[in-house]
Amino acid sequence: MDPRLPPRSDLVGLKDCAWERSGDALVVMLDRREVIHLVDRDGSVELLLTALRDRPRSPDDLLEILVGQGVRVDAQQLAAALDVLDRSGLVEDAT
Numbered sequence: 001m002d003p004r005l006p007p008r009s010d011l012v013g014l015k016d017c018a019w020e021r022s023g024d025a026l027v028v029m030l031d032r033r034e035v036i037h038l039v040d041r042d043g044s045v046e047l048l049l050t051a052l053r054d055r056p057r058s059p060d061d062l063l064e065i066l067v068g069q070g071v072r073v074d075a076q077q078l079a080a081a082l083d084v085l086d087r088s089g090l091v092e093d094a095t
Contacts, residue, residue, distance in 0.1 A: 012059065012082060013094025014052035021046065028090065036088050044071045048081060049090075056094030 019028040026046055028036045038045050044066060051057060051065045059078060066073050073081075085091045 010058065011056035011094040012052060012062070012091050013056035014049060015090055015092055017090060019046070019049060028088075030089060034089075036090070038084075038088075042071070044073065045081070047071065048085075052091065 015030060017028055017030045019026045021027075021040075022037075024039060024041045026038045026040045026049070028038060028049070030036070040046055047066060047069055048062065051062055057065070059075070059082065062082075063073065063075055063078050066078065082091060
């Protein structure tokens, strides 16, 4: 896991952004100059972004939300997804 991400007990927050679905991908805009394309064939990335948009959450809370919605994910896979979002500049430590 990227050292810039908060430890599992801390909160992860979504930076101010907007997104829209485009086929199998999400087009995420941090601002008008920066657009990020994320592969999201099953909608799980959009569910993750939506959960983070609602309020900052711990990785454990995010895992519970995703699994509760039928997403087949474990803690290690979620950590990898959060790492991708972090490297893309979409999340931040919200503690």
